[in-house]
Amino acid sequence: MNTPLRKVGVAMLVMVTLLLVNATYIQVVKADDYRTDGRNSRVLLDEYSRERGKIVAEEAGQVLAGVEPTDDRLQYQRTYSNGPMYAPVTGYYSVRYGADGLEGNMDEFLNGSDPRLFVRRLSDMITGRDPRGGNVRLTVRPSVQEAAYRAMTDRGYTGSVVALDPKTGDILAMVSTPSYDPNRLASHSSEEQQAAWEQYTENEANPMLNRAIRETYPPGSTFKIVTTAAALENGATPDTKVTSAANVTLPGTSTTLENFGGQTCPGSTLKDALAYSCNTAYAELAGNLGAEKLRETAADFGIGMSDLEIPMSVVPSSLGDLESEAALYQSGIGQRDVRLTPMQDALLSATVANGGVAMKPQLVRALLAPDLSTIEEFAPEELTGEAAMSAANAEALKDMMIASEENTSGGGKDPSLNIASKTGTAEHGSDPKATPPHAWYTAFAPHDDPRIAVAVIVQSGGDRGLAATGGSVAAEIGRTTIAAALGGG
Amino acid sequence: MSQPGAGSRAAQYATNPPREMPKRSGTELALLAFAAFIVTSAFVLVQANQEQELSWDVVWYGLAYLAIFAVAHLAVRRWAPYADPLILPCVALLNGIGLVMIYRIDMAQAERAISLSQEVTENAPRQVLFTVLALALFLAVLIVVPDHRTLTRYAYTFGLVGIVALALPALLPSSLSEVNGAKVWLKLPGFSIQPGEFAKILLMIFFASFLVAKRDLFMAAGKRVLGVELPRARDLGPILIAAVACLGILVFEKDLGTALLFFGIVLVMLYVATERIIWVVVGLGLFLGGALIAYQLFTHVQQRVANWIDPLATYDDPGGGYQIAQGLFGLGTGGVFGTGLGAGRPETVPEANTDFITAALGEELGFVGLAALLMIYLLLAMRGMRGALAVRDTFGKLLGGGLSFTIIMQVFVIVGGVTKLIPMTGITTPFLSYGGSSLLANYILVALLLRISDAARRPQPAAKPRPQAQAPLAEAHTVMVQRPQPAEGGRTE
Numbered sequence: 001m002n003t004p005l006r007k008v009g010v011a012m013l014v015m016v017t018l019l020l021v022n023a024t025y026i027q028v029v030k031a032d033d034y035r036t037d038g039r040n041s042r043v044l045l046d047e048y049s050r051e052r053g054k055i056v057a058e059e060a061g062q063v064l065a066g067v068e069p070t071d072d073r074l075q076y077q078r079t080y081s082n083g084p085m086y087a088p089v090t091g092y093y094s095v096r097y098g099a100d101g102l103e104g105n106m107d108e109f110l111n112g113s114d115p116r117l118f119v120r121r122l123s124d125m126i127t128g129r130d131p132r133g134g135n136v137r138l139t140v141r142p143s144v145q146e147a148a149y150r151a152m153t154d155r156g157y158t159g160s161v162v163a164l165d166p167k168t169g170d171i172l173a174m175v176s177t178p179s180y181d182p183n184r185l186a187s188h189s190s191e192e193q194q195a196a197w198e199q200y201t202e203n204e205a206n207p208m209l210n211r212a213i214r215e216t217y218p219p220g221s222t223f224k225i226v227t228t229a230a231a232l233e234n235g236a237t238p239d240t241k242v243t244s245a246a247n248v249t250l251p252g253t254s255t256t257l258e259n260f261g262g263q264t265c266p267g268s269t270l271k272d273a274l275a276y277s278c279n280t281a282y283a284e285l286a287g288n289l290g291a292e293k294l295r296e297t298a299a300d301f302g303i304g305m306s307d308l309e310i311p312m313s314v315v316p317s318s319l320g321d322l323e324s325e326a327a328l329y330q331s332g333i334g335q336r337d338v339r340l341t342p343m344q345d346a347l348l349s350a351t352v353a354n355g356g357v358a359m360k361p362q363l364v365r366a367l368l369a370p371d372l373s374t375i376e377e378f379a380p381e382e383l384t385g386e387a388a389m390s391a392a393n394a395e396a397l398k399d400m401m402i403a404s405e406e407n408t409s410g411g412g413k414d415p416s417l418n419i420a421s422k423t424g425t426a427e428h429g430s431d432p433k434a435t436p437p438h439a440w441y442t443a444f445a446p447h448d449d450p451r452i453a454v455a456v457i458v459q460s461g462g463d464r465g466l467a468a469t470g471g472s473v474a475a476e477i478g479r480t481t482i483a484a485a486l487g488g489g
Numbered sequence: 490m491s492q493p494g495a496g497s498r499a500a501q502y503a504t505n506p507p508r509e510m511p512k513r514s515g516t517e518l519a520l521l522a523f524a525a526f527i528v529t530s531a532f533v534l535v536q537a538n539q540e541q542e543l544s545w546d547v548v549w550y551g552l553a554y555l556a557i558f559a560v561a562h563l564a565v566r567r568w569a570p571y572a573d574p575l576i577l578p579c580v581a582l583l584n585g586i587g588l589v590m591i592y593r594i595d596m597a598q599a600e601r602a603i604s605l606s607q608e609v610t611e612n613a614p615r616q617v618l619f620t621v622l623a624l625a626l627f628l629a630v631l632i633v634v635p636d637h638r639t640l641t642r643y644a645y646t647f648g649l650v651g652i653v654a655l656a657l658p659a660l661l662p663s664s665l666s667e668v669n670g671a672k673v674w675l676k677l678p679g680f681s682i683q684p685g686e687f688a689k690i691l692l693m694i695f696f697a698s699f700l701v702a703k704r705d706l707f708m709a710a711g712k713r714v715l716g717v718e719l720p721r722a723r724d725l726g727p728i729l730i731a732a733v734a735c736l737g738i739l740v741f742e743k744d745l746g747t748a749l750l751f752f753g754i755v756l757v758m759l760y761v762a763t764e765r766i767i768w769v770v771v772g773l774g775l776f777l778g779g780a781l782i783a784y785q786l787f788t789h790v791q792q793r794v795a796n797w798i799d800p801l802a803t804y805d806d807p808g809g810g811y812q813i814a815q816g817l818f819g820l821g822t823g824g825v826f827g828t829g830l831g832a833g834r835p836e837t838v839p840e841a842n843t844d845f846i847t848a849a850l851g852e853e854l855g856f857v858g859l860a861a862l863l864m865i866y867l868l869l870a871m872r873g874m875r876g877a878l879a880v881r882d883t884f885g886k887l888l889g890g891g892l893s894f895t896i897i898m899q900v901f902v903i904v905g906g907v908t909k910l911i912p913m914t915g916i917t918t919p920f921l922s923y924g925g926s927s928l929l930a931n932y933i934l935v936a937l938l939l940r941i942s943d944a945a946r947r948p949q950p951a952a953k954p955r956p957q958a959q960a961p962l963a964e965a966h967t968v969m970v971q972r973p974q975p976a977e978g979g980r981t982e
Contacts, residue, residue, distance in 0.1 A: 002878050004761040005890045009874045011757075012897040016867045019901060020860055022910040026820050027856035034821025039804065039814065042822045042834045071603075 048095055049075040051370075053110040053133030055090050055102060057142045058170075058365055064138070065090045065103070070188065078186040084179035085149045088160075088210040089140055089363065091312070092182035096193045101210065102136065102363065103182075105311040109134045109367060116367065116375050132370040139170035139365045144452070147484030151477040152177040152458075159438075159458040159474075160211035160342040163481055166350035166444055166453040168380040169359030171310065172485060173454075174343075180207040213314040216339035217457055220426030221277045221470065222440045223334025225348045228274055228400065229356075230297035231285050232393040238271035238400055242281035250283075250326035257283050257329060260425065260469075275403040277423065279333045286332020291322040294331070300388035302347050302358050303340065308383075310343075310363045317344040334424060346455035347383070349442045352401065352420070353450035356394035358383035402447055410441075410475030417482055418446035423470025436461030441474035445482045452485040454478045513574040514566050520578035521558050528554060528585030531830055535593045538831030550592065553617055554585055557624055568631040569943035573876055576942065579869040580920055580935050584620060584928075586862070587921035589830070590842065590849055591616050597836035612842055612923050619925040623932035630936035637885055637940045641698040648695030654684035655692070655734070659741035671915065672742040685738075685747050686917075686930035689895065690937070693754060697887040700762035704883075729775075743789060746902055746914030752776055753898045758891045762883075797912035812839050816848035816907050820859075827855025842923040844915045848907050863900070866919075870896045876942030889941040892934050 026034070035043060055065040064086045067076040078093045080086065091101015099107050108114040112133040148161035152175055163173035184196035200208045209215060231240070244265035247258040257279060259265060265278035273281035286294055298304065298319055308314040320337020322328050330336035340348075343361060351358040360381040367376040389397065401420035408423050424440030427433070439462060444453035456478040461468030529551045536547060558581045565572055592613035599609045634640060640647070658666035658673050665676045674681045738748045756772040783790045789808070796803050800810025800817065815838040823833065835841045835849030842849070851859040870893045877889025899919050906913035917927035 001761060001764070001883055001886045004764045005874065005878055005886060008757055008761060008890055008894055009871065012867065012870055012874070012894060015897055015901045016863050018910060019863055019904050019908065022905070022908050023820075023851070023856055023859050023863075026817060026908050027823060027851060027859070028825055030817075031821040031824045034818050035824070037801070037814075037818060037821075039801075040818035040822065041837060042818065045834060 044095075045074070047111045047113070050112050051076055051132040052078060052093070053112070053135040053368075053370065055106075055110075055136050055138060057138055057140050057145075060142075061137070062142050064140075065093075065182075072188055074188055077188060078182075080182045080186070082146075083181040083183045085145060085175075086140075087179045087182050087208075088174050088176040088212055089138065089145070090182060092180075092185040094185040094193055094197075095188070096190055097185060097197055101312060102138075105309075106136050106364070110136065112370075117369065134370060134375065135368040135372065136364055137366045137368055138363055139165070139168075139172065140174070140363065141172045141485065144481060144485045145173040145175065148173045148175045148454075148456075148477065148481040149177070149179075151480045153179075155463060155477075157458045157462045157473075157477070158205060158460070159456070159462075160215075161454065161456050161477060161481055162212045162342045162346040163452055163454045163485060164346050164350045164359075164361055166353035166450045167359065169350075169361045169383070170365070170380075171361050171363045172452060173481065174210075174212045174363070176209065176211040178203075178205050178207045210312070211457070211459075212342045213310065213312060214341075216315060216317055216341050216344075217438050217459070218336075218338060218426040218428050219334040219340040219345055220424030220438065220440050221279075221282075221334055222345055222348060222422050222424035222442045222455070223338055223340070224274055224277065224282050224332075225352060225397065225401070225422050225442070226298050226301055226303070227282050227286050227289075227294065227332045228270065228397055229301075229352075229389045229393065230289050230294050231270065232396060233297055233389050234289060234293055236270055236285075238269060238396050240270045241268055242270050242273050242278070243284050244268045244272075244278065245280045248280045248283055248329070250329050251287065252324060253326050255326070257333075271400050271403060274400040274422070275407050277404070282332045283329035284332075287325055287329050289332075291328055294328070295319055295322065297388055300358065300384050300386045301351050302344060302383045305384070308360070310361050312363070314341060314343055314361075317341050335427060342455045342457050345440065345442050345457070346453055349401075349421070349444040349455065350450075350453035351388050352394050352397050353444035353447075353453050354394075355391040356387040356389040358388060398447055401443075405443065408441075408471040408475055410471040410473070410479075412476040412479035412483070414479065414483060417479065417486060418448060419443050419479065419482060420445065420447040421475070421478065423475060425469045434466070436465045436468055439464075439468045439473035440470045441478040443478050443482065445486060452482055454481050456481070512570050514562075514570065517565070517574035517577055518562055520574065521562055521581055524578050524582040524585060525551075525555055525558065527582060528589060531586060531589045532592070534829065535589055535596070535831035538829060539593065539596045546592075550588070550613075550617070554588070557620055561624055561627065564628045564631055565939060568628075568635070569939050571946040571948075572939040572943040573872045573946070575872045576869060576935060576939055579865050579872070580932075583862070583865055583869075583920035586850070587846065587918075587923075588613060588616055588620070590835075590846055590853075590921070591923050593831055593853075594836050594842045594849065596831075597834070601836070615925075616923055616928070619928045622925065623929045626929055627932040627936045630933050631940065634937070634940055637888065637937060637944060638882055640694050640888075641701075641884055644695045644698030647691040648699070651688040651691030651695060652734075655688040655738065657684055659737070671744050673744050673747065680925070683924070683926035685742075685744070686926040687933070689747075689751070689754075690892075690930060690933055692751075693758070693891050693895070694888060696755065696758055697762075697884055697891060700758060701884045701887060704762055744915075745790065745793065745912075746906075746916030749902055749914055750895070750898055750916060753902075754891055754895055757894050757898075758887060761890050762887055793912045793914070797909060800909065812845065813907070813909060813913055815839070816845050817909060819848045819852035820908065823852035823855045825856045827851070827853050827858055829853060840915075843917065844903065844913075844922065845907055846918055846922045847904050850921070851908075862921075863904070866896060866900045870894070873938040873942070876938060876945045879945035880941050881945070885941045885944060889938060892938050892941075895934065896931075 052067050054063050056063050063081060065080050068079050070077045080090060089102060091103040093099045093103040110133045117134050144163050152159060152161060158177060161173060161175040165172055180200045185193055187193050246262055246264045247256040249256050259279045260277060265273060265281060266276050303317045303319060306316040317340040319331055322331055327336050331338050347358055360383040362378055364378055366374050369375050398420050401422055405419045405421040408421060421441060421443030426438040426440060428438060429435035439458040442455040444450045456474040458473045462473040464473050532547055532550060561577060565577055595611050595613050602609045658675060663672060666672050666674050668674050673683050673685050675684050738744050756769055759768045792808050796810040796813055800813035803809035804811055804814050819835055819838055830853050833853040835852050838845045838848050850862060873889060873893030877886050877893060880886055880889060896919055899916060902914060903916050903918050905911040917924055919931045
């Protein structure tokens with residue numbers, strides 16, 4: 001009877017071997033498929049229940065996004081201090097709707113799965129602590145962000161403010177209004193998440209749009225900085241004579257292009273043209289330069305760049321097709337198909353302020369380990385590697401912008417700030433004359449040692465309607481922002 | 490098969506010299522201590538990962554575990570001193586790991602229950618209680634059955650009780666026997682039992698005894714067709730009865746797993762008793778036929794097969810592959826090394842502490858841990874088989890072989906089901922999964938294995954030296970020598 005018993009023994013061996021082979025297939029070969037299946041809630045729950053890293057501001061390490069322990073299944077609740085104010089910076093982190101903004105871009109680092117954190121996680125495992133996410137330190141300065149956000153929301157404006165350090169590209173403030181509260185999207189109650197999501201996405205004001213980097217607008221006269229730079233680079237000087245006519249006819253058409261208010265320009269030099277924002281002069285200037293030269297200079301400012309990430313991706317700004325001379329005329333004053341993000345508009349001033357070299361905007365100053373030791377620090381980089389203009393021309397353009405600031409009305413003027421600026425009043429819509437224009441203001445200060453460059457856009461005239469101009473609506477917000485930045489430092 | 494006869498021949502085992510077999514109970518104690526160390530470490534890990542602190546529970550569970558197996562060890566020393574020293578430590582380790590995992594799933598479910606403000610049910614303390622009861626039964630079997638051969642005297646009684654126990658849930662109204670669609674329970678006030686778990690062992694004793702007694706009948710040759718000796722039609726009786734009984738279980742109790750298990754055991758015992766592979770062929774043929782018929786007739790069988798072929802496709806269907814898919818997700822997430830005890834989410838899988846406990850263990854201990862567990866089962870069954878090979882009586886061989894095979898068959902059916910090797914049929918995982926009946930029955934099984942192994946290794950009373958009248962070779966068959974061929978004279982009487 002031992003022979004069959006032995007054979008049964010062999011059969012048992014075969015059965016266990018089959019199980020082992022099959023287990024190998026399931027747990028080794030197919031493991032990744034099963035682990036990453038959308039219906040496998042384990043990985044997701046793990047990620048959500050890990051102590052997510054903080055997002056802290058540059059100044060005094062103020063915590064913009066943190067966690068609080070909870071007693072529910074997810075263990076940690078994401079919290080945002082001043083949620084709506086910083087929403088364009090932090091983004092949101094929702095169990096149901098995923099992560100967006102910085103929360104999405106830095107997700108691997110914040111949730112602790114980034115390889116740069118691995119050594120630390122291993123030590124966490126040995127010491128028996130739960131793995132934690134890394135922290136992200138931003139370049140944002142809360143005083144500047146708050147001043148800009150308050151200035152916009154106090155007046156009920158829809159629009160955006162971007163403030164940069166012109167020498168480093170550090171983003172000091174990034175405001176988009178109206179905003180939303182990421183706290184509601186991070187709620188552990190899925191009903192609350194859903195209610196908030198529906199409320200925000202169905203709102204016509206589109207509060208979840210980050211206007212600073214995800215939307216482009218016609219820049220209006222702020223674009224004259226680019227046209228001027230192109231002219232200076234191609235032989236013009238501030239004293240070059242330009243037309244002061246009240247209107248010009250667009251080449252090849254019977255349409256006329258007028259100065260603001262239909263007036264003749266008070267001066268006939270390039271410097272006067274910028275100071276008084278003479279449309280006719282800039283239209284002709286652009287026409288004389290030609291599409292290629294204008295485009296080249298614009299590219300050096302970063303316009304047309306499609307892969308800019310701060311680390312959130314910035315939608316490309318563009319000049320449009322410049323298909324005809326008429327188009328060129330209109331583009332020279334920032335109309336027609338020219339579209340800039342507020343971020344790009346801030347880069348115009350920043351580039352002039354930095355001697356003609358655009359610095360790459362960045363939002364993240366450093367990556368910190370859970371114990372706050374620095375893992376990686378970001379050094380300033382040039383944006384395009386090509387100067388948009390020579391240092392001398394930048395200096396000349398700066399003087400022209402100082403003159404422009406002197407001619408700009410609006411509130412918040414303070415001579416001690418030493419601002420150099422350019423306003424813009426951009427027509428848009430299908431019936432431009434009957435649609436309240438976008439009010440722009442782009443500036444840097446102090447002009448002898450620039451520490452901040454800003455761009456402000458107030459969509460559709462703010463509270464002034466058709467009468468709105470860059471100076472009357474946007475300038476005050478820009479100056480308030482600059483004052484907050486310089487006052488503090 | 491009487492005792493004097495068996496004893497008198499003992500001295501003739503030339504290949505198995507009648508030397509004193511070492512008792513090796515020291516080995517058993519050391520291995521038990523090792524198992525206790527592993528289980529306690531696992532317990533500490535679970536607590537550390539789940540609570541981030543250690544509570545007095547560790548001490549209480551650890552001491553309970555130690556006490557239980559210290560008593561078991563002493564009992565084995567006293568009542569089965571020559572028993573294989575590896576069997577009890579294997580059982581202790583499996584039982585301990587099972588307890589740890591049940592405790593771990595308790596914690597996860599308590600957390601969920603608290604957040605839903607439901608009542609918390611703790612299974613681990615009950616499983617400890619079941620372990621104590623199982624141990625008492627284990628001791629009782631060792632004491633009451635000093636020699637496994639005495640069981641043959643009650644073979645028909647066991648057979649009758651077994652059949653009744655097996656059939657009882659099917660005959661009782663559903664209110665007294667049905668839990669979660671499976672009509673395999675006997676609901677008594679205060680507790681429920683699965684009589685089928687016990688019936689399994691009772692019927693095996695009966696079957697082993699029956700086959701040994703009627704062995705000649707099955708060995709008789711029938712017609713030869715194409716060089717294969719077919720059994721006579723009337724000899725097909727037992728296997729047909731077994732097949733019908735299994736089909737009955739399938740139909741009336743909706744218990745695929747038990748049906749499969751029974752059929753496999755009957756086949757193997759028949760094969761071992763007759764040494765004729767034709768029984769296996771006939772049996773497998775019957776099984777395939779039955780399976781095809783069952784597939785045609787029963788929607789729940791069709792559903793199981795669909796879930797097996799692609800659990801992800803039937804994920805959302807009612808009664809679909811959700812559970813298997815979740816089990817696979819758990820196994821996949823665990824990967825090679827697992828998430829670590831207490832650090833995974835095995836409670837995501839329904840029935841994680843019973844049918845799917847191997848998925849839970851595979852998730853937290855990884856492939857490595859799952860493979861280790863399978864190897865422990867193999868070791869356990871192989872040591873049982875060794876006892877069966879070495880024991881001197883045919884009943885012991887047949888029963889020992891059947892019991893050993895039962896362990897692996899159960900593991901194959903349930904682990905194969907969980908890991909999508911075969912269609913899922915819910916049966917318990919021996920020693921690991923939560924449930925009193927299964928634990929009690931499997932401890933009885935182990936007690937019998939120990940008893941057989943003890944008999945196999947126990948030195949025979951010194952036989953009176955007398956001249957050899959018979960040819961030694963004819964008698965040397967039951968030991969480690971390979972017979973040239975199954976000769977008529979080569980079996981014990």
